[in-house]
Amino acid sequence: xxxxxxxxxxxxxxxGAVLASEVSGLLLPARAEGLAPTPSMRGGTNNYQxxxxxxxxxxxxxFWMSGTVxxxxxxxxxxxxxxxxxxxxxxxxxxxxQSHGATLTDKNGAFRLEMPQIIPIFGQPHGHLxxxxxxxxxxxxxxxxxxxxxxxxxxxxxxxxx
Amino acid sequence: xxxxxxxxxxxxxxxxxxxxxxxxIAAAAFSPQLQWRGPxxxxxxxxxxxxxxxxxxxxxxxxxxxxxxxxxxxxxxHRWIGGALVVAVAIHVGGLWITSPPDMIDALLxxxxxxxxxFGVIAMWAxxxxxxxAALRRRWGLRARTxxxxxxxxxxxxxxxxxxxxxxxxxxxxxxxxxxxxxxVVVATVAVMADLRARRKRGTSREExx
Numbered sequence: 346x347x348x349x350x351x352x353x354x355x356x357x358x359x360x361g362a363v364l365a366s367e368v369s370g371l372l373l374p375a376r377a378e379g380l381a382p383t384p385s386m387r388g389g390t391n392n393y394q395x396x397x398x399x400x401x402x403x404x405x406x407x408f409w410m411s412g413t414v415x416x417x418x419x420x421x422x423x424x425x426x427x428x429x430x431x432x433x434x435x436x437x438x439x440x441x442x443q444s445h446g447a448t449l450t451d452k453n454g455a456f457r458l459e460m461p462q463i464i465p466i467f468g469q470p471h472g473h474l475x476x477x478x479x480x481x482x483x484x485x486x487x488x489x490x491x492x493x494x495x496x497x498x499x500x501x502x503x504x505x506x507x
Numbered sequence: 508x509x510x511x512x513x514x515x516x517x518x519x520x521x522x523x524x525x526x527x528x529x530x531x532i533a534a535a536a537f538s539p540q541l542q543w544r545g546p547x548x549x550x551x552x553x554x555x556x557x558x559x560x561x562x563x564x565x566x567x568x569x570x571x572x573x574x575x576x577x578x579x580x581x582x583x584x585h586r587w588i589g590g591a592l593v594v595a596v597a598i599h600v601g602g603l604w605i606t607s608p609p610d611m612i613d614a615l616l617x618x619x620x621x622x623x624x625x626f627g628v629i630a631m632w633a634x635x636x637x638x639x640x641a642a643l644r645r646r647w648g649l650r651a652r653t654x655x656x657x658x659x660x661x662x663x664x665x666x667x668x669x670x671x672x673x674x675x676x677x678x679x680x681x682x683x684x685x686x687x688x689x690x691x692v693v694v695a696t697v698a699v700m701a702d703l704r705a706r707r708k709r710g711t712s713r714e715e716x717x
Contacts, residue, residue, distance in 0.1 A: 387620035391609035435543055439607065464543050467603070467610045468676035469621055487620055493677060 369417060382417040382482070382505040389485030392439035397429045403446040403460035404436040409497040410472055411457040417505040422454025427504070429475040430458055433466035439473070450467045465493050474500045482507050517574035522717030526569065528560035528651065531688045534681035540677060551602025552679050558595035559673050561588050562666060563692045570699035586641065593638045596631050623675035633661045646710045 414426045429447040437444040450459040463472055470490040479482040481504035488492045521700055534558055541549055568585040576584065602614050604611040614624035640647075644654060670689045673680070 369606055388610065388613050389616060389620075391613065392607060409629045433543070435546055438545070464540060467607060467621065470677065 346460040350503065361504070364474065376487065379418045379465040380415065380420040380503050383484050383486070383501065383503045385483070385485040386487040386499075389473060389475070391433065391473070391487075393429075393473065393477075393485065394431070394440075395441065395477065396444050397447045399427070399443035399448060400446040400458075402435065403430070403458065404443060405429070405461060406459035408434070408460050408462045409457060409494045410502040411455070411497065412459055412474070412502065414454045414456065414476065414502045419502070422450070423433050423481075424450055424452045424454060425505075426454070426502075427448045427478050428456050428458075429477065430460060430472065432460065434461035435452070436461040439466065455467065461489060462482065462496065463498065470495075472498050472500070474502075475500050476504060479507060481505060490495050513572075520572070522572055524564070524573070525689055527691050529565060531680055531684040532556050532560065532585050534684045535679040538679035538681070543655065544679075545606065547602050548606040549679075551606060554595045554598035554602060555629055555673075556680060558592055558599060559669055559688060559692065561592045561595060562669055563695055565662075566695045566699035570695075570702055572695075572699070589638055589641060592634055596634055600631065623672045623673075626668045626675070627672035630665050630672060633668065635667070637661045662678040662696065662700075666692055672689070 375499070390492065408431075412432050414423045414428065415421060416423055427447050427449055429445065431439055431445040433439045435445060444461075446458060448456050451457045463470055471479040471487055472490075474486045475483070477485075479494070484502055484504060486500045487500070488498055491499055529543055532553065535553065544552070563586060568576070568581045568588065570583055571578055573581065600611065600615075603614075610619070613619040614621075614705060617625050617628065619625070629669055640649075640654075649657075670692055673685060674689055
């Protein structure tokens with residue numbers, strides 16, 4: 346059982362939090378509508394090839410790209426959404442067709458696709474992901490790996506109606 | 508310059524310079540990244556490393572720090588190396604453009620997601636500006652003082668931009684040899700600029716006798 350302690354410090358902290366959220370709500374009106382849509386990232390569309398096929402795995406695998414797709418506003422998970430993924434890997438360059446693949450989100454709005462190990466290209470180890478299916482506004486992401494030795498990378502989409 | 512004699516200390520400077528420039532190139536040649544790159548991308552990367560090495564040679568030549576080279580020959584070499592720097596940068600940018608056109612275009616338009624790109628692009632334009640003005644210097648009749656006022660700030664931009672560009676990149680260069688080369692480039696530039704300034708103040712500069 347947890348005891349709820351109400352003392353001066355807690356009250357001050359809670360009051361401050363309420364105040365802060367109200368102030369930021371005033372400054373950022375978008376917040377009032379809930380979860381904000383994900384903006385596309387700089388360079389996200391680079392070497393994009395429309396219509397990558399849905400695959401079990403890109404190439405021989407060994408690296409996991411994962412993430413979620415949710416709806417702007419209420420944050421509801423979006424199932425069955427097509428996410429396209431490509432990168433410079435040990436098996437090919439970004440512009441090679443075999444470096445591209447797509448997968449669908451499950452009922453929780455999550456996706457996960459195995460692909461070859463991503464390696465640094467143009468000075469940064471990064472991947473590319475696209476939502477570009479029409480129902481929602483297109484979003485292109487370009488997440489960067491913290492270390493080139495990482496064997497997984499995440500990216501999350503919050504989509505708004507087209 | 509005094510008469511040329513064999514002195515170990517003199518040879519040592521050349522050996523150190525060869526190690527500072529050749530070391531990073533040799534280390535990069537062993538990078539595991541190379542196995543996943545095409546020949547043009549590899550060439551473009553090495554052209555960038557060579558360019559950084561040439562940026563170390565430049566202040567040493569103009570400061571007269573390299574034994575065995577007269578002031579005159581040092582200056583001539585400085586101009587030739589400047590031309591080589593333009594070629595190296597052109598290969599670097601051209602090769603990267605062929606490798607991934609959208610990434611290179613982003614960089615040139617200052618719309619790239621990577622922080623190191625604008626530093627490299629600014630250094631590139633500074634190199635091209637110095638080279639263009641060096642070519643037109645005589646035709647325009649630029650005086651030594653005017654030239655210095657134009658060239659020195661651009662040289663600082665080239666060194667600072669080039670070093671930051673190199674340090675932030677995760678590529679084929681080995682970390683320690685890259686850091687060492689970058690430190691040497693900055694130290695050589697600062698030392699030579701301070702030295703030339705002191706020489707001018709003493710009135711012993713060779714600058715005005717060009």
